[in-house]
Amino acid sequence: MNEQQRDYVLRSVEERGVRLIRLWFTDVLGNLKSLAISPPELDNALNDGMTFDGSSIDGFSRVQESDVLAIPDPDTYELLPWADGSAPEARIFCDIHHLDGTPFEGDPRQVLRRHVKAAHDAGLTFYLAPDIEYFYFKPLIADAEPVPIDDGGFFDHTVNDVTGELRKNTIRTLETMGIPVEYSFHEDAPGQQEIDLRHTDALTMADSVMTFRLAVREIAARNDVHATFMPKPAEGLQGSGMHVHMSLFRGDDNAFYEESDDYDLSPTAKSFMAGLLRHAREITAVTNQTVNSYKRLVPNFEAPVHISWARNNRSGLIRVPIAKQSNPLATRIEYRSPDPACNPYLAFSLMLAAGMKGIEESYELPDEADANLFETDDAELAELGIEQLPHSLYDALEIMESSTLVREALGEHIFEWFLRNKRREWQGYKTQVTPFERDRYLRSL
């Protein structure tokens, strides 16, 4: 580790009177985990890491080989703006290692590091910018339907704007933590918000998404509001997605841009898109990892269902935003299926792996599908060769299990654990008898 960087962190902790340092890492399902240490421990932690029992973390070690090492990444040192001002707290993201220093296979951050490095070795840097949607609800009451905190709609500027204030506070907090926001607005459904983050490299962005989810919840909770990233919190409303804008840079040049192309897209961009499309069904269990995720991926709610691409068609899986005027740096693609409840490290890893596979094997990009696919009938879609995303977590897991790409990209450890864990979730869900069924059958059958 760079001496000066270490020094910088130690010095800042001292000068700012930081009382608690939270070492952050992420379990396989994308839950943020935190190990708090006091400042005198930090020097040690930066040098040698902190040992902890990995078997207590979902998807980490088995009991017999349970100890792992959290090594802080000093690049990610930030003060937590919501901590009590008289006892400042800071956070540092960690990479998890085995005790012998080798990267730990169960650590999602290490998985993304591996993919980022592979792209680097091919001369490419992966840039991402997610648009994250979520809901604000009034404090939850057990067994009752959640109540949105406002009844605003798309871009609404509501009077007595509690929502606007909350969003503004959140953005200010994110910005002080080095997470720049590009746009934010009231989304279509009551209580639904969208915040679009400005692009960064993939690893920084995955860290930022973790910070984002915590910041949104913290600030909401302080105002007696419940914020949720649940993909489809109520039927009849839009679901919350996390559209991800992506580009690949070769040095200072956007490898996705080509001036002479009708779409401004280079062969690299087209192969990358083809890779995402071809492997989309395989990676969906990770980009949409809950039972609930698949209730968002239905027609007529602006969420993708069909595996297709187009320039300005929001019913497709990949959208190529049309630039106002040809701009080499802004050329990018938008992958629309992921939801904000995913593990960003693993989701980004798989998107990158699928795209890179397309580039390596020069996949051919299918034709643009510019019709509204929600209005096209199945026979016609079949003729166009347009498939659909998995319809349930069960389908997604079946497809994932047979995917060599996903197995290799996640590594055996996470791949096996993820399938096991998610199959249990599906089993639990399958045994439920829902109000839908009782309404429909109880009297008539």
Add this chain to the structure above:
Amino acid sequence: MSAETTRMLAVVPDPTSPELARTLDLAGYSWKAVNSVAEASESEPQGGWAGVIVDASDDVDAAWTFLRAMRKQRTDSTPALLLVGGGQLNELEHRDDLFDDFCLNPFHPSELEARLRHLLTAEIDVQSADLVEYGELVLNLETYQASIGNKPLDMTYMEYELLKFLVQNPGKVFTREILLSRVWGYEYYGGARTVDVHVRRLRAKLGEEHANLIQTVRSVGYRFGQSRWES
């Protein structure tokens, strides 16, 4: 001979040019040639190196790499004297933090001796260079702290390094490439877009009111503070 000069000098690269070796020997310095900071640390005498001479005339990039690594990895401030060819003078710009003095190569032995003597006996006054200010923005280079309008500004290490470089060179326009090479160093992979990302993060942290301290100069790069041509 004073106490300073009896301590050892590290000389980069190995092998040392015959002229430099002869001059140092004749002036009575004890010295050792090394090629990397790791080598220098390995053979470091008790009490540390008195100073380091880096001959950049054959490979100027290697010289910068060495000096940057030395400044990064060593917390002490071993004084560094740089030997450069006449054609390399433009390379010195904006790298003042990497060396303490320089001498043109080919050198006159008396000049080199005089500069060495001066360098090794000079008390390096760190204190005076500690605070860098621009308007409401203050950077303390010793404690790594920064504040704006008396409110602390918390940054990551690279954000701090970028801001430090900009504040130390106000009014000047830098291309992304220059910023990348001076702040991140050549070893950094990721391209000039990294600079844009960090500038955007710095602006976010400076807050709306002060975000325009870092100006985008269209199709060139960035400038900190007012242009010298504006009032």
